[in-house]
Amino acid sequence: xxxxxxxxxxxxxxxxxxxxxxxxxxxxxxxVKAKKILDICKFLRDEPGLEFDYLADLAGAxxxxxxxxxxxxxxxxxxxxxxxxxxxxxxxxxxxxxPVVESVVGLWVTAxxxxxxxxxxxxxxxxxxxxxxxxxxxxxxxxxxxxKEFPVQGY
Numbered sequence: 310x311x312x313x314x315x316x317x318x319x320x321x322x323x324x325x326x327x328x329x330x331x332x333x334x335x336x337x338x339x340x341v342k343a344k345k346i347l348d349i350c351k352f353l354r355d356e357p358g359l360e361f362d363y364l365a366d367l368a369g370a371x372x373x374x375x376x377x378x379x380x381x382x383x384x385x386x387x388x389x390x391x392x393x394x395x396x397x398x399x400x401x402x403x404x405x406x407x408p409v410v411e412s413v414v415g416l417w418v419t420a421x422x423x424x425x426x427x428x429x430x431x432x433x434x435x436x437x438x439x440x441x442x443x444x445x446x447x448x449x450x451x452x453x454x455x456x457k458e459f460p461v462q463g464y
Contacts, residue, residue, distance in 0.1 A: 336396055370431075
């Protein structure tokens with residue numbers, strides 16, 4: 310299945326949830342609304358022909374100069390199908406004042422560590438995560454060191 314065919318399947322099933330599509334280095338990138346990320350990821354994992362059974366990576370990102378409606382923060386899901394040997398990247402923009410998205414730990418257990426890292430370093434919260442606590446920084450640390458306003462030398 311080509312990247313275009315994968316993106317088309319997503320568009321056919323979640324047209325109202327898609328905020329953007331582009332291709333880079335031959336890989337499809339689909340930006341979606343946060344409220345349906347769990348449904349979209351479940352579809353990508355379970356749909357025959359897609360079967361994205363492996364969450365290769367989940368990462369946070371901070372774009373402080375983005376317009377509010379696009380969301381300052383972003384969660385990026387890099388998915389891979391071991392059965393079909395194809396990839397897709399899903400992105401979710403989150404607002405600065407409430408960077409919250411549903412956890413995908415129930416779909417891919419590997420999300421556990423990745424979501425905790427995004428929470429710890431960016432302050433992105435994952436609803437229904439089984440153990441959302443800091444993973445790298447001390448528990449009482451009040452900042453998020455990968456946010457762009459964090460000073461290079463630290464506090």
